[in-house]
Amino acid sequence: MEHALSPATLAELRRPRPYPAVSVLTPTHRREPDNGQDPVRLRNVVTEARKRLEADPSVTRERRNDVVAQLDRALAEVDLAHAEDGLVIFAAPGEHQVWSLARTVPERVVLSDTFLTRNLVAAQAAERPFWVLSVSADRVTLWSGGEGHVVADESGGFPLERPQPNFDPERQEQIGDTPSAYRDEGTRRFLREADTAMAALLREQPRPLYVTGEQAALSLLDEVGSVAGAAVQVPHGGLAHAGPEAVWQALRPVLEAEARRDTTSVLRELTSARGHRTYAAGLDELWQSARDGRVRLLAVEENFRATANDLGDHLLPAEPGDLESREDIVDEIVEQCLETGADVRFVPDGALGDADGIAGVLRY
Numbered sequence: 001m002e003h004a005l006s007p008a009t010l011a012e013l014r015r016p017r018p019y020p021a022v023s024v025l026t027p028t029h030r031r032e033p034d035n036g037q038d039p040v041r042l043r044n045v046v047t048e049a050r051k052r053l054e055a056d057p058s059v060t061r062e063r064r065n066d067v068v069a070q071l072d073r074a075l076a077e078v079d080l081a082h083a084e085d086g087l088v089i090f091a092a093p094g095e096h097q098v099w100s101l102a103r104t105v106p107e108r109v110v111l112s113d114t115f116l117t118r119n120l121v122a123a124q125a126a127e128r129p130f131w132v133l134s135v136s137a138d139r140v141t142l143w144s145g146g147e148g149h150v151v152a153d154e155s156g157g158f159p160l161e162r163p164q165p166n167f168d169p170e171r172q173e174q175i176g177d178t179p180s181a182y183r184d185e186g187t188r189r190f191l192r193e194a195d196t197a198m199a200a201l202l203r204e205q206p207r208p209l210y211v212t213g214e215q216a217a218l219s220l221l222d223e224v225g226s227v228a229g230a231a232v233q234v235p236h237g238g239l240a241h242a243g244p245e246a247v248w249q250a251l252r253p254v255l256e257a258e259a260r261r262d263t264t265s266v267l268r269e270l271t272s273a274r275g276h277r278t279y280a281a282g283l284d285e286l287w288q289s290a291r292d293g294r295v296r297l298l299a300v301e302e303n304f305r306a307t308a309n310d311l312g313d314h315l316l317p318a319e320p321g322d323l324e325s326r327e328d329i330v331d332e333i334v335e336q337c338l339e340t341g342a343d344v345r346f347v348p349d350g351a352l353g354d355a356d357g358i359a360g361v362l363r364y
Helices: 007-014 034-055 061-077 118-127 169-175 185-204 215-224 244-276 283-291 329-339
Strands: 021-027 086-092 095-101 108-112 130-135 139-146 149-152 209-213 232-235 279-281 295-301 308-310 315-317 343-347 358-362
Touching: 007 118, 021 034, 021 061, 034 061, 034 086, 034 108, 061 086, 061 095, 086 118, 095 118, 118 329, 118 343, 130 185, 130 215, 130 244, 139 185, 139 244, 149 244, 185 215, 209 215, 209 244, 215 232, 232 244, 244 279, 244 295, 244 343, 244 358, 279 283, 283 295, 283 308, 283 315, 283 329, 283 358, 295 329, 329 343, 329 358
Parallel strands: 130 209, 209 232, 295 343
Antiparallel strands: 021 086, 021 108, 086 095, 130 139, 139 149, 279 358, 295 358, 308 315
16 A cells, blocks of 8 residues: 655646546544444445446446456555555556555545545645654664654665674774774765765655764764755664664654644744734635635644535535535645645644634735
């Protein structure tokens, strides 16, 4: 199952496909007893997709069989034992993908000439993905991080390794101590190589970067390259050889402190916008402003969800399950704002007060 949505991957997912490009979405659950319903719901929604294909007169038998086979292959790849909060399956002639999301999605089936990507985009924005580079003299490990976790990542050729430095024994005897690995020219070359690889990855997949390591390692990486200077440095050794849980625990206090500062900054901007009459709040106002490209900053409470009917010039609240409603209207607003260059921030539930879960700063 896929987790990381890079700009290149999103562009590929958004390109037109031969009809039908099928998008299957269903909410999933991480824990018992709620996850007991997931296999049944997944089978039901995939069955619904097959029925829709069968009933569509514009789909030839050959193409229908191809897409159904892709759905079956995708279903076989789903690992509900490691489910998150939402699951998206894409299937089109000759291809399929399975995406696990850390954000719930509405249960739906869409047949079109493009895949439905807005829920992926909103989930990616809500998760606030980041990179972690753990540095030592003989190994540099890359981690991909999101909300509440990090996992080892092999992008950019990581992890990088080299043999343990072999210091001159005569020099050790003369000075009576083992010289620092970070004064060794081989270490300089090794960390310069790591810096080059990380810089290339950041150009391809830009995210906030955290660098961990002994202070000497961080100083040398900063000296020989460019990525450490723009990163958040976390002086903590041993993580290049550690597991993801150790890395997460070392990073967690830093991330929590940043999240508090970020929320304070967002609320300060919203307060200032009220005084300058560039403040907007509520689904209806933000929906229109997003479509007009007027939103500069969008703030959304982390678990805010809403179902609405689109009447063209405004939205009306709707009940979940209403066939005419937009169940993922919040995700649509998030994606539209990102498309027009807005800064999208997710804040703790209740942080926006009387704004009903969503607020923004307008460009004009």
